[in-house]
Amino acid sequence: MPQTGGERVGVYPGTFDPITKGHADIIRRGAKLVDRLIIGVTTNMSKNPLFTPEERIAMVEREVASLELDNVSVVGFNALLMKFAEKQGATVIVRGLRAVADFEYEYQMAGMNQQLNAGIETVFLMADVSLQPIASKLVKEIAMFGGDITPFVSGPVRDDVLARIDKVGRMGDY
Template sequence: MNKVAIYPGTFDPITYGHIDVIKKSLKLFDKIVVAVSDVSNKNYLFNSNERIDIVNKALFKDLKLNRKKILVVSFSSLTTDLCKKYKSNVILRGLRAVSDFEYEFQLAGMNRKLNNNIETIFLMSDVENQIISSKFVKEIVKLNGDIKKFTTKSTIKSLKEKYE
């Protein structure tokens, strides 16, 4: 039986923190659905098609991860509906610091109330990547800072093109 996990997020842009979670989850599941949120109440730097392209390039071009084990999709539904669509009962969430936990705990509880067959699994990125956030990466690149330690080459290129 294929064990599928859903990893939802904005990925605006994808960082090494996100990538750590994906790599760790590949050891636990047969397939990971990286679900790029397209909820309209957020103020994204990149639209959903751009973010999907950036994630695909980062995972498959830069890092050469296995395309057969990762599917990158856009979604604007409830994550629990996405789980149903991909026959998954697992939602993956990344934790950076204790400050993330309260929000993530509430979100996991709400998802559990929506569908009590769904479990949320929290994974931490490696210590050196726990401080990385998409928000900070965007701020650093906007101010012409070096973000090589935070994300992949193709993502850096996309960010620089956006701010030119």
């Protein structure tokens, strides 16, 4: 849906495998910065996802619905981010930062994206201090070794992760 009538459209892209409380925080805050925020769920098979793209889209849609934000939608994509953003009529890419390591990677990506389309700005939001350590990769690792992921994801996401791990098998002695 291209931009219309001065509407400010933002895209918050990610793999969301699984969506965490940190992601939800960025969604909630990012939604305040734009008229319409599109959560772009990318396939990104290089990250070896636990969930299929369709499962991740459904999970993100459920979490977004629980936030009760009427200006947020969820769209799956398997394309270059800037092409996806252009197609959505976005003028802003929203990215969350947890630590210095995130900044270095995101800074490089923002520079490359600017080379591809200088008309789309990247906005960085610092994760809430209490949520900064949360990463989807770590949530999966903790769950795989039988740890409690309740502090990092919503109850329904925890249930999804545990059900999937029951199928693929746990690791280690717990």
